[in-house]
Amino acid sequence: MAARDDWRRVRAIARKDLTTELRAKAGFNGVVSLAVTILVLLGLSLGPDGEALRNAAVGAVWLATLFSGVLAFNRSFQVELEGGALEPLLLYPGPRWTIFAGKLVANLVFVSLMVIVVMGVGIVLFGITIPDRWLALIGVTALGVVGLVVLGTFYASMSSRSTAREVLLPLLLFPMLVPVLLAATSASKALLGADLMQESGAWVRLLIGYDLVFLIATFIAFEHVIEA
């Protein structure tokens, strides 16, 4: 019974976050627009040579995702802070991991939607041809997004409540995402090419390990950071 209550809470929080963000005027659209703008600026500063752009494409897509993701993560806790809703949220019975899990689910949905748009725009602007192994490419991207969202949501639970939230989240998050960035970009580049060295498999294993390790670690640590 208690477990079913907990999953009900997770679903309730995820549904609430998704609903509020989709209804908020400047919410999701703003974040996606920012990601596309960053991509355009990267294209302008790294191009216009087609060869240079194609080489930079994977990195550009991931950087645009990272920078806009930071906004999305802070916003996921902003919704609680604006109306003072965090206090009632913390007063409900039940374990706190349900709050983290609910926000994780919502952020996964948002960032995935954002990545789809960014990749689409990136393919066009940076002149990418869709490879044979595009399914594997999606898999790699998905694994990278999971790592990004897990740590992003975790650090945002703290940074959003600090006075220095704009700088604190990137400062904490970006160094931690180095393995994700390296793995996702290296594997993606390999898959876009011929993957002569069969390296994408190794990177995928790294991503899976990273995602599992930090999923567990953040769930355990969340209890300690969410209380006032």
Added chain:
Amino acid sequence: MVDPNLSSLSDPAAPPRTSVLLGVAAFAAVVAAQSFAIATSPAEGDMGHLQKIMYVHVPGAWMAFVSFFVVLVFSVLYMARRRENDDLVAASAAEVGAIFTGLTLALGMIWGKPAWGVWWVWDARLTSTLVLFLIFVGYLSLRSFVDDAGQRARWSAAVGAIGAINVPIVYMSVKWWRTLHQPPSSPATLDSAYTMGLRLNAIAFLLVTIWFIRKRYEIARLERGVENLAEAAAMEGK
């Protein structure tokens, strides 16, 4: 009203005797180890005497790892038993670790300029150390942004533990990133002429690290003691 965590120091102004002994021993060890290493290591082929920088650069890197390990252990301890002293040890180790990491980076660059001709190459070890440095900086920045001592301790413990877990993953991923595309570019592996010097310096640096962390911890405890006295005063009157 006095913090029960604070054990009594007989004279708060004077450091405990063991601490002084440790400091003297550490200083002596460094002098001895460095002298030995500099005296016994022959000039290396290309780099000449520049190679001797390794005797500070490499132990420094190892001590950064040791510090990070201390941060991990005490962060987990704090989350388990919520004792303020555990947080203070972790924070002290993080400061010491940040300094050692910075030192390692600086020396790596100073070594690299004559050796490679440029100040920076995206060499696996140097890059990993830079990321490690940024993780330390993030931890210390977080602490400076949080006023409430309890919240600062809880957040630091979580961030410290999770950051420390990432260290081996960062090193692994950066190494793969470099080696999968090019042959390794790290400096030539050391032969046995150098290992004794390195080992001695490692031990000496370990003593120094322990002493640094301990001193920093003592200072943190004194700071906390002052805060406790202010707390008591506020509760009594004024």
Added chain:
Amino acid sequence: MPSAIEANRLGKRFGIRWVLRGVSFGVERGETVALMGPNGSGKSTVLRVLGTLIKSNAGSAGVAGFDVGRDAQEVRARVGYLAHTPGLYDDLTARENLEFAADMLGLPNLSVESTLERAGLGDVAGARVRGFSAGMQRRLALARLMMRTPEVLLLDEPYANLDEAGVELMNSVISDVIASGGAALLALHELAPARAILDRTLTLADGRISAGDRQLAAAF
């Protein structure tokens, strides 16, 4: 029978400023007590410590027989807390806000409609909270409180922005809790709306409860 609320030399500081410097008082079951004091005197802080939202730097407190530090979960299950800010989701409707609360509380969704009616919000159930007046938001926050019957009520400026009917509703909720053996602590800056239900007042000044609770009669 343990007291409903017991505060023992509570101390709380924010940065270097000490807001609470040894707050001690008790509230027995069946009592409705007002906590008064000027703005910034720490009334909200006392309620938040009692409600387990923040931890004190010194002292201890017990609510409904449980220590707020060690047994925070137990305290939360028995306390109804109404904050100064309504704590609602502006982009959800009134109904959606209560449905969310029902999900989080583990209550059936059926109770939502009846609660909205009782709180006088039946007409606006499908409207987004963003368009609500301050009084309506407070009613909705009260409605959320009404979904359970807690043992101890901690109310921070409960009458703010409420019209006469709203004040009556608030008092009836408080009376229900008292009638079932609970207690209520209200942080107020004005006694008038609570006159009918108050038993006594406490005054918070300079971080402490000033010596000598005044009986309600003396305040008037």
